[in-house]
Amino acid sequence: xxxxxxxxxxxxxxxxxxxxxxxxxxxxxxxxxxxxxxxxxxxxxxxxxxxxxxxxxxxxxxxxxxxxxxxxxxxxxxxxxxxxxxxxxxxxxxxxxxxxxxxxxxxxxxxxxxxxxxxxxxxxxxxxxxxxxxxxxxxxxxxxxxxxxxxxxxxxxxxxxxxxxxxxxxxxxxxxxxxxxxxxxxxxxxxxxxxxxxxxxxxxxxxxxxxxxxxxxxxxxxxxxxxxxxxxxxxxxxxxxxxxxxxxxxxxxxxxxxxxxxxxxxxxxxxxxxxxxxxxxxxxxxxxxxxxxxxxxxxxxxxxxxxxxxxxxxxxxxxxxxxxxxxxxxxxxxxxxxxxxxxxxxxxxxxxxxxxxxxxxxxxxxxxxxxxxxxxxxxxxxxxxxxxxxxxxxxxxxxxxxxxxxxxxxxxxxxxxxxxxxxxxxxxxxxxxxxxxxxxxxxxxxxxxxxxxxxxxxxxxxxxxxxxxxxxxxxxxxxxxxxxxxxxxxxxxxxxxxxxxxxxxxxxxxxxxxxxxxxxxxxxxxxxxxxxxxxxxxxxxxxxxxxxxxxxxxxxxxxxxxxxxxxxxxxxxxxxxxxxxxxxxxxxxxxxxxxxxxxxxxxxxxxxxxxxxxxxxxxxxxxxxxxxxxxxxxxxxxxxxxxxxxxxxxxxxxxxxxxxxxxxxxx
Amino acid sequence: xxxxxxxxxxxxxxxxxxxxxxxxxxxxxxxxxxxxxxxxxxxxxxxxxxxxxxxxxxxxxxxxxxxxxxxxxxxxxxxxxxxxxxxxxxxxxxxxxxxxxxxxxxxxxxxxxxxxxxxxxxxxxxxxxxxxxxxxxxxxxxxxxxxxxxxxxxxxxxxxxxxxxxxxxxxxxxxxxxxxxxxxxxxxxxxxxxxxxxxxxxxxxxxxxxxxxxxxxxxxxxxxxxxxxxxxxxxxxxxxxxxxxxxxxxxxxxxxxxxxxxxxxxxxxxxxxxxxxxxx
Ligand SMILES: Cc1cc2nc3c(=O)[nH]c(=O)nc-3n(C[C@H](O)[C@H](O)[C@H](O)COP(=O)(O)OP(=O)(O)OC[C@H]3O[C@@H](n4cnc5c(N)ncnc54)[C@H](O)[C@@H]3O)c2cc1C
Ligand code: SF4
Ligand code: SF4
Numbered sequence: 001x002x003x004x005x006x007x008x009x010x011x012x013x014x015x016x017x018x019x020x021x022x023x024x025x026x027x028x029x030x031x032x033x034x035x036x037x038x039x040x041x042x043x044x045x046x047x048x049x050x051x052x053x054x055x056x057x058x059x060x061x062x063x064x065x066x067x068x069x070x071x072x073x074x075x076x077x078x079x080x081x082x083x084x085x086x087x088x089x090x091x092x093x094x095x096x097x098x099x100x101x102x103x104x105x106x107x108x109x110x111x112x113x114x115x116x117x118x119x120x121x122x123x124x125x126x127x128x129x130x131x132x133x134x135x136x137x138x139x140x141x142x143x144x145x146x147x148x149x150x151x152x153x154x155x156x157x158x159x160x161x162x163x164x165x166x167x168x169x170x171x172x173x174x175x176x177x178x179x180x181x182x183x184x185x186x187x188x189x190x191x192x193x194x195x196x197x198x199x200x201x202x203x204x205x206x207x208x209x210x211x212x213x214x215x216x217x218x219x220x221x222x223x224x225x226x227x228x229x230x231x232x233x234x235x236x237x238x239x240x241x242x243x244x245x246x247x248x249x250x251x252x253x254x255x256x257x258x259x260x261x262x263x264x265x266x267x268x269x270x271x272x273x274x275x276x277x278x279x280x281x282x283x284x285x286x287x288x289x290x291x292x293x294x295x296x297x298x299x300x301x302x303x304x305x306x307x308x309x310x311x312x313x314x315x316x317x318x319x320x321x322x323x324x325x326x327x328x329x330x331x332x333x334x335x336x337x338x339x340x341x342x343x344x345x346x347x348x349x350x351x352x353x354x355x356x357x358x359x360x361x362x363x364x365x366x367x368x369x370x371x372x373x374x375x376x377x378x379x380x381x382x383x384x385x386x387x388x389x390x391x392x393x394x395x396x397x398x399x400x401x402x403x404x405x406x407x408x409x410x411x412x413x414x415x416x417x418x419x420x421x422x423x424x425x426x427x428x429x430x431x432x433x434x435x436x437x438x439x440x441x442x443x444x445x446x447x448x449x450x451x452x453x454x455x456x457x458x459x460x461x462x463x464x465x466x467x468x469x470x471x472x473x474x475x476x477x478x479x480x481x482x483x484x485x486x487x488x489x490x491x492x493x494x495x496x497x498x499x500x501x502x503x504x505x506x507x508x509x510x511x512x513x514x515x516x517x518x519x520x521x522x523x524x525x526x527x528x529x530x531x532x533x534x535x536x537x538x539x540x541x542x543x544x545x546x547x548x549x550x551x552x553x554x555x556x557x558x559x560x561x562x563x564x565x566x567x568x569x570x571x572x573x574x575x576x577x578x579x580x581x582x583x584x585x586x587x588x589x590x591x592x593x594x595x596x597x598x599x600x601x602x603x604x605x606x607x608x609x610x611x612x613x614x615x616x617x618x619x620x621x622x623x624x625x626x627x628x629x630x631x632x633x634x635x636x637x638x639x640x641x642x643x644x645x646x647x648x649x650x651x652x653x654x655x656x657x658x659x660x661x662x663x664x665x666x667x
Numbered sequence: 668x669x670x671x672x673x674x675x676x677x678x679x680x681x682x683x684x685x686x687x688x689x690x691x692x693x694x695x696x697x698x699x700x701x702x703x704x705x706x707x708x709x710x711x712x713x714x715x716x717x718x719x720x721x722x723x724x725x726x727x728x729x730x731x732x733x734x735x736x737x738x739x740x741x742x743x744x745x746x747x748x749x750x751x752x753x754x755x756x757x758x759x760x761x762x763x764x765x766x767x768x769x770x771x772x773x774x775x776x777x778x779x780x781x782x783x784x785x786x787x788x789x790x791x792x793x794x795x796x797x798x799x800x801x802x803x804x805x806x807x808x809x810x811x812x813x814x815x816x817x818x819x820x821x822x823x824x825x826x827x828x829x830x831x832x833x834x835x836x837x838x839x840x841x842x843x844x845x846x847x848x849x850x851x852x853x854x855x856x857x858x859x860x861x862x863x864x865x866x867x868x869x870x871x872x873x874x875x876x877x878x879x880x881x882x883x884x885x886x887x888x889x890x891x892x893x894x895x896x897x898x899x900x901x902x903x904x905x906x907x908x909x910x911x912x913x914x915x916x917x918x919x920x921x922x923x924x925x926x927x928x929x930x931x932x933x934x935x936x937x938x939x940x941x942x943x944x945x946x947x
Contacts, residue, residue, distance in 0.1 A: 462851065464879075466882065
């Protein structure tokens with residue numbers, strides 16, 4: 001006979017405000033097999049856990065139902081408490097009275113009735129629970145970091161400095177990400193390259209870091225501690241071992257007019273190129289789409305001039321397989337381009353540029369060597385307008401969120417403009433100034449008060465060209481929506497920060513979730529900001545939402561600590577929530593008939609064929625067998641099995657059936 | 668072939684030439700435009716500022732009458748009427764309770780199955796595909812196609828053309844032999860209903876439109892809305908005093924311009940009714 005304890009939590013007022021917790025506990029106490037029931041304000045607190053532990057010991061409980069929040073929140077807490085009191089942790093079940101009941105319903109009888117139902121089905125279920133033992137798996141103590149922006153760089157260095165190996169893959173020919181494109185950085189106005197490039201070099205030289213640039217994730221299999229990643233190393237068309245980075249090829253390449261990605265199209269590069277002089281690694285790649293040899297079969301100038309014979313026209317992409325125990329995703333973000341904005345000319349005005357382009361103009365390493373000159377004719381703009389929230393906070397554009405970094409970089413841009421163009425006039429159209437952060441508000445005030453930037457609160461409805469000027473027409477909402485028109489020489493759009501193209505596919509490859517805007521989703525918005533819902537995969541930087549550098553770095557260090565924590569163990573324990581194919585006494589051996597539909601259904605290739613032999617070693621039956629190391633407990637095979645021979649431990653057919661019958665009151 | 672026709676108030680009064688040119692072009696392609704019997708005002712801008720149900724009941728009555736008459740597709744040349752009818756159809760399709768209120772108020776059955784075409788859609792569907800060999804006098808002028816506020820907005824409901832930089836009229840005019848210019852005031856407000864109450868505001872708002880068209884070398888402004896046409900044409904004195912110069916670019920309905928390209932009689936197209944002389 002079961003002896004079950006029911007522990008009803010108020011969750012402060014989260015549950016008790018709409019559910020009569022005392023009544024739930026009292027009703028549960030009347031069920032067959034329930035030996036103890038109680039309600040308490042915070043079950044997860046120390047005294048709360050002690051109530052559970054004491055009841056287990058004193059009443060000799062054989063099963064526990066905690067009726068509180070989501071198991072995603074506290075299942076580990078309560079299972080641990082049970083284990084500490086000597087009960088197998090898998091004899092503990094949780095009824096989710098908070099997310100599934102109190103938060104979504106109003107206070108009334110029916111809400112309490114529903115809570116009682118939720119408890120009842122788990123009381124019935126737990127009667128069919130069995131003791132289960134955790135599965136031990138080894139940990140591969142190498143981390144894969146995807147994306148070499150500041151977040152990926154920080155995460156790699158932090159992990160490498162704990163003594164563990166790191167493989168860093170970067171899609172572009174150089175690491176550095178967006179930060180390498182920035183001129184100065186808010187709120188201190190220190191030079192971005194000066195603080196970034198030493199770190200880039202450190203990555204390249206760190207004995208624990210293996211860097212692959214021009215590389216992307218091809219596929220990912222496995223699970224926490226034991227991932228297998230295939231990496232595509234795109235062909236650079238050079239032999240990196242031979243190349244000395246002398247730069248002969250890039251000076252002699254005749255194809256010189258390709259818009260440079262690093263300079264956001266404001267400068268040009270050659271077909272064989274190093275994205276910027278401080279690139280790491282400082283070795284070129286051939287952009288095959290633009291190289292005359294690959295297009296027309298003739299040229300090979302680079303091969304002729306290369307003193308070490310490093311050019312390899314026939315090099316192919318390489319697929320490399322690596323084993324890693326943890327992954328940090330740090331693939332960053334991108335910004336909307338002006339062609340997204342019909343009202344601002346669909347990108348047809350050369351002098352309507354993005355904030356990133358302005359960074360390149362203001363940067364000493366940029367196409368104008370740091371002078372603010374407009375792209376159309378190279379003139380220094382006497383009047384410049386900055387537009388905040390270009391696309392952001394605009395549900396009509398499908399981007400209802402705030403991009404968070406632009407208020408700050410606009411203030412920086414306007415300030416840099418005022419410092420560089422004496423007597424110039426700058427205007428900022430904004431909705432609100434969002435400058436929350438240490439030293440941030442002060443920074444914006446400096447732009448307004450010390451540098452005389454004109455802030456106008458209002459939106460711009462359109463920009464058009466007239467007599468060589470850009471007419472910016474908007475409204476000043478602090479002056480009763482008075483129409484304002486500014487004849488500007490240049491306009492900078494703080495275009496919305498959005499997820500990278502291909503973010504969705506990457507997330508699907510790794511089985512991690514993403515939000516409606518394709519930013520990768522953290523496991524908990526407050527308490528698990530760097531974890532994903534897939535164990536062993538962590539997030540850092542702007543791939544999770546638009547973030548500035550301090551936040552990206554903090555996240556990266558956070559993710560690195562999680563990885564180091566994981567690597568501090570030699571073995572990991574995994575929940576035994578996996579599939580098993582039943583085995584019975586001869587002559588049946590198993591109800592499995594060997595159709596192996598499950599083999600093709602399993603997304604993790606976890607099901608094998610097992611030969612059942614008689615004493616003479618003759619095969620008498622071929623049945624399915626689940627490899628516990630590979631099974632993720634997704635349950636797909638259970639749905640496919642036509643003889644109901646597979647069960648997920650902890651969620652057996654019997655348990656599920658009992659739950660349903662409990663609801664129907666027919667137990 | 669027969670299409671339903673909802674002229675609305677303007678096309679019976681101040682914009683008779685719009686109706687004339689629509690009918691003339693339709694006739695040239697053997698399209699019979701069957702007017703909806705006993706039609707009423709769509710409510711225009713007044714009704715939806717005062718009473719939501721009324722503002723839906725008026726257009727719904729028109730659609731019900733069209734159904735009753737067995738029309739499946741109706742042409743609504745006025746941009747404001749087109750907007751009201753389309754918005755009504757949209758709102759009633761989404762809200763069954765509202766639909767009941769409106770049907771009961773009208774005492775007429777309403778299924779919402781009539782499709783509504785604005786003039787651009789009508790031309791695009793029935794005229795331009797058959798244009799080959801019919802353009803006898805290409806409208807060989809630089810034209811500024813002016814869409815105004817209502818033809819393309821709100822986009823979620825009308826789902827017609829690009830809302831910030833529409834192109835459909837430009838494409839039609841290109842087929843009629845014109846050279847549409849790229850200009851900045853395609854969808855700016857002309858001042859609309861302020862025509863009578865605040866003529867000077869109309870002078871300013873419409874003045875910017877005419878001014879930009881002139882600066883970019885347009886020889887004619889092409890419109891598809893009676894309100895836009897009358898503001899840009901009839902209020903030319905106010906516009907000119909805002910601009911401080913005399914601008915005499917004519918403002919033609921798209922059906923008039925296409926009618927000219929087809930070689931139709933100028934009088935049949937009502938060109939003599941304009942305030943600014945149509946010299947093109
Ligand atoms: C105009 C502008 C000005 C800014 N100014 C400031 C400032 O002054 N101060 C400040 O604190 N912040 C500023 N920021 C914000 C700053 O750029 C970001 O905080 C920072 O770049 C985020 O770093 P990250 O590493 O997360 O992403 P990123 O910099 O975007 O780096 C991501 C990296 O991952 C790589 N990658 C992407 N996809 C893949 C893939 N599938 N596989 C492999 N690699 C991949 C990319 O090539 C890139 O190298 C500014 C941003 C903008 C747009
Ligand atoms: S072969 Fe290609 S990369 Fe080399 S020099 Fe010629 S164009 Fe440039
Ligand atoms: S940070 Fe400022 S400019 Fe950027 S979206 Fe938010 S409010 Fe707009």
